[in-house]
Amino acid sequence: MVNFLEEPVNGNFNQIITDSRTNFIKDKAIFFAIKGANHDGHEYIVPLYKRGVRCFVVEAAAISEKFLKQWSGLNEAVFYKTDNAIAALQHLVAAHRKAFNYPVVGITGSNGKTIVKEWLGTLLNGKYNVVKSPKSYNSQLGVPLSVWQMSAQHSIGIFEAGISRVGEMEHLQKIIQPSIGIFTNIGTAHAEYFENLEQKIDEKLKLFMQADVLIYCADNSLLVQRVAKFCEKHATVKSLSWGMEAEADIRMKHDITDGKSILTYTADADSYSIVLPFTDAASLQNICHCIVLMRYLALDWNFIQQKIHWLKPVSMRLSLKEGIKNTQIIDDTYNNDLVGLQLALDFMYQHSKKQKKVCMLSDLLQTGEDEAVLYRHVSQLLNQYGIDTIIGVGATISRNLDQFKQQSFGFYSTQELIDNLAKLPLENSSILIKGARKFEFEHVVALLEARLHETRLEIHLDALTHNLNYFKNKLKPPTKIMAMVKAFAYGVGNVEVAQLMQFHGVDYLGVAYTDEGVLLRNEGLHVPIMVLNPTEAEFERLLQYNLEPEIYSLNRLKAFLSFMDGKAEMAKIHIKLDTGMHRLGLVAQDIDELIFLLKQTPNVLVASIFSHLAASENATHDGFTNSQVEKFQGWAKKISQAIGYSPIFHILNSSGIGRFPEYHFGMVRLGVGLYGVGYDEASNSQLKTVAVLKSHISQIKTIPAHETIGYGRWGKVDKHSKIATIAIGYADGYDRGFGRGQAHVLVNGVLCPTIGNICMDMCMVDISKATAQEGDEVIIFGENPSIFTLAAQIDTIPYEILTNVGERVKRVFLKE
Numbered sequence: 016m017v018n019f020l021e022e023p024v025n026g027n028f029n030q031i032i033t034d035s036r037t038n039f040i041k042d043k044a045i046f047f048a049i050k051g052a053n054h055d056g057h058e059y060i061v062p063l064y065k066r067g068v069r070c071f072v073v074e075a076a077a078i079s080e081k082f083l084k085q086w087s088g089l090n091e092a093v094f095y096k097t098d099n100a101i102a103a104l105q106h107l108v109a110a111h112r113k114a115f116n117y118p119v120v121g122i123t124g125s126n127g128k129t130i131v132k133e134w135l136g137t138l139l140n141g142k143y144n145v146v147k148s149p150k151s152y153n154s155q156l157g158v159p160l161s162v163w164q165m166s167a168q169h170s171i172g173i174f175e176a177g178i179s180r181v182g183e184m185e186h187l188q189k190i191i192q193p194s195i196g197i198f199t200n201i202g203t204a205h206a207e208y209f210e211n212l213e214q215k216i217d218e219k220l221k222l223f224m225q226a227d228v229l230i231y232c233a234d235n236s237l238l239v240q241r242v243a244k245f246c247e248k249h250a251t252v253k254s255l256s257w258g259m260e261a262e263a264d265i266r267m268k269h270d271i272t273d274g275k276s277i278l279t280y281t282a283d284a285d286s287y288s289i290v291l292p293f294t295d296a297a298s299l300q301n302i303c304h305c306i307v308l309m310r311y312l313a314l315d316w317n318f319i320q321q322k323i324h325w326l327k328p329v330s331m332r333l334s335l336k337e338g339i340k341n342t343q344i345i346d347d348t349y350n351n352d353l354v355g356l357q358l359a360l361d362f363m364y365q366h367s368k369k370q371k372k373v374c375m376l377s378d379l380l381q382t383g384e385d386e387a388v389l390y391r392h393v394s395q396l397l398n399q400y401g402i403d404t405i406i407g408v409g410a411t412i413s414r415n416l417d418q419f420k421q422q423s424f425g426f427y428s429t430q431e432l433i434d435n436l437a438k439l440p441l442e443n444s445s446i447l448i449k450g451a452r453k454f455e456f457e458h459v460v461a462l463l464e465a466r467l468h469e470t471r472l473e474i475h476l477d478a479l480t481h482n483l484n485y486f487k488n489k490l491k492p493p494t495k496i497m498a499m500v501k502a503f504a505y506g507v508g509n510v511e512v513a514q515l516m517q518f519h520g521v522d523y524l525g526v527a528y529t530d531e532g533v534l535l536r537n538e539g540l541h542v543p544i545m546v547l548n549p550t551e552a553e554f555e556r557l558l559q560y561n562l563e564p565e566i567y568s569l570n571r572l573k574a575f576l577s578f579m580d581g582k583a584e585m586a587k588i589h590i591k592l593d594t595g596m597h598r599l600g601l602v603a604q605d606i607d608e609l610i611f612l613l614k615q616t617p618n619v620l621v622a623s624i625f626s627h628l629a630a631s632e633n634a635t636h637d638g639f640t641n642s643q644v645e646k647f648q649g650w651a652k653k654i655s656q657a658i659g660y661s662p663i664f665h666i667l668n669s670s671g672i673g674r675f676p677e678y679h680f681g682m683v684r685l686g687v688g689l690y691g692v693g694y695d696e697a698s699n700s701q702l703k704t705v706a707v708l709k710s711h712i713s714q715i716k717t718i719p720a721h722e723t724i725g726y727g728r729w730g731k732v733d734k735h736s737k738i739a740t741i742a743i744g745y746a747d748g749y750d751r752g753f754g755r756g757q758a759h760v761l762v763n764g765v766l767c768p769t770i771g772n773i774c775m776d777m778c779m780v781d782i783s784k785a786t787a788q789e790g791d792e793v794i795i796f797g798e799n800p801s802i803f804t805l806a807a808q809i810d811t812i813p814y815e816i817l818t819n820v821g822e823r824v825k826r827v828f829l830k831e
């Protein structure tokens with residue numbers, strides 16, 4: 016029997032869990048079980064109970080017989096039953112919010128929400144104890160998780176809210192209840208779930224229903240009009256506008272004088288000029304919002320100027336790259352507060368492949384907590400995540416080092432750390448580098464990075480997850496997934512991709528050669544791994560590393576069986592049938608002998624029987640594909656019946672998964688789809704770009720008409736042209752076929768053709784149409800140009816564009 020309590024959820028909780036994988040520390044935690052498209056939170060209640068959680072909010076529709084049975088044994092558990100767990104969470108947090116009456120800033124708009132929020136966090140620190148949304152936590156789930164952090168120690172809250180449909184903002188308003196509003200801007204992009212832009216603005220404005228003041232930019236006339244209407248209806252909201260062009264309460268003017276970027280603020284008698292560390296339009300707009308808010312809070316100009324001096328463009332991404340001394344660097348050098356630290360530790364916990372873990376931390380942003388209490392929290396977190404060594408930088412953390420149980424080193428400044436870097440025990444570890452802006456840890460990162468060759472392949476881990484889920488959604492449970500990570504995971508990076516796949520629960524990994532499998536095992540991967548093409552000499556290693564060979568011929572089978580003969584261990588194999596691809600595989604005549612041999616050897620188990628399609632992507636060959644599948648089913652059934660148990664059947668690769676839902680069988684083998692290559696227009700548009708190859712401009716030259724560029728004098732300029740030399744060549748995987756104008760690269764948003772032949776380490780492009788400086792970034796492929804475009808240009812397939820990316824190109828893994 017399970018007793019369910021009804022809403023409202025109440026009680027003294029100190030941690031909300033919605034993702035069962037978070038590494039929680041608190042005892043009074045409450046878990047909200049959410050049923051999503053890819054994930055059912057209710058599955059995790061029993062394991063969470065075992066880890067100490069006692070209070071659960073479950074959704075009525077998800078309660079099945081199976082769950083009731085599981086939960087009836089959880090004697091100490093308290094269950095709340097609700098129609099919608101997210102709504103219940105929102106109610107709980109809205110009530111929590113009411114307990115505090117310090118100012119709360121609510122931020123919405125199309126762009127800049129996160130940057131304005133992060134900047135305000137930095138700018139107000141010192142005068143206020145700030146609590147703010149982590150990263151871009153601005154959704155129906157992210158907002159309550161953010162607001163839940165509010166406590167009596169804080170003196171201002173800053174939260175962002177993002178919506179995509181009518182009706183959503185009201186929920187967020189009830190949770191945030193902002194007293195101060197910032198409407199960053201409104202994009203012109205097609206509003207997917209709105210009738211028009213007016214409706215979208217009106218929906219967003221609902222966040223400010225109960226605010227005292229609303230800050231916005233008057234340069235957009237539509238926004239001015241909608242805000243006026245809104246304030247008519249909500250008479251207590253005072254609007255506070257600023258403008259560079261339009262009339263507004265506050266006039267802003269931007270000039271560049273003597274190379275300095277200067278902003279002048281004028282409102283009635285208050286006028287002041289301030290020096291900015293940037294000039295681009297987006298940053299200008301964001302900083303204007305911040306300044307107006309700071310003046311509204313009556314902060315003085317000296318303080319504002321001083322704080323703005325330290326601002327830098329925000330990179331909200333965590334990045335993972337290879338370091339010197341066989342290390343792995345997790346770079347999160349933007350800010351440093353407790354929540355950010357926990358997110359970074361979570362990332363390290365999920366992606367780190369090293370046993371040893373080092374954390375390099377600067378002083379934390381003061382949260383109003385007593386210093387000793389703050390560092391005790393940090394210490395608990397570091398213990399929780401199994402950190403072995405802590406390297407503290409800054410006066411505060413240094414004098415609190417005795418709070419840490421692990422090996423610790425303290426430095427008063429970043430320079431002192433840099434002077435001693437060579438002496439620190441960093442070998443073979445994962446190093447999380449996390450520092451507040453002013454510590455400028457990017458200099459430390461630069462010293463630890465393994466490859467400084469600036470050409471890099473950026474891999475977007477969130478896109479990879481998105482693509483995995485896209486294919487997962489096409490499967491009916493319990494169909495399994497084998498993620499193909501052969502060939503260095505299609506050039507992207509096998510260990511990191513495999514790690515992510517394991518984390519998301521894929522059932523198998525597929526590699527081409529034994530060495531690839533051994534490498535993954537050495538990096539700590541424990542999911543089953545199939546090896547497509549092992550040699551006989553490697554059988555011992557297969558067994559030793561728990562790798563499962565593909566068996567594709569009778570000779571192979573005999574060799575493996577005789578190798579296993581008399582051994583105490585069991586081995587799993589995968590039988591490959593050749594149904595028409597005519598690459599590797601057993602054929603019809605082999606089946607009887609195969610069965611006979613398999614029955615002889617009790618310590619060899621057939622884990623799966625599979626085949627590979629020759630043209631699963633192409634409708635013209637669907638007749639052939641069907642005949643391959645028919646053969647496969649006939650043979651596989653025969654084998655399975657004869658051996659007396661049921662191995663997994665599988666035949667589909669990425670394009671097959673989408674095109675032949677009726678042939679999913681027990682497992683599918685997902686390869687190139689993970690990297691954003693679909694099987695038709697619709698799937699291509701829904702999959703996300705995972706890999707972006709970037710380089711930079713080494714030199715720019717103006718070349719007079721009739722000169723030639725590069726080897727063989729192939730690139731003739733017929734008029735005065737601006738030519739850039741880019742630090743990538745065919746040795747990096749930029750195929751020589753891309754030369755002589757066959758392909759384009761993206762320079763500051765403009766596609767520029769190559770000119771002349773591609774060289775080994777460099778190439779030249781005509782940037783006459785672009786605005787660029789030496790050192791500027793160049794995109795070789797990504798969203799645009801895509802790997803599809805490049806493949807078409809040299810008559811190959813996207814697979815080859817990916818796998819060609821050279822080994823010396825540094826891989827950087829990014830997470831939003």
Ligand SMILES: *Cc1c(COP(=O)(O)O)cnc(C)c1O
Binds near residue numbers: 501627667670686
């Ligand atoms: C590479 C490979 C796959 C994956 O193919 P994609 O087209 O990349 O999805 C599946 N099965 C086998 C046997 C493979 O070699």
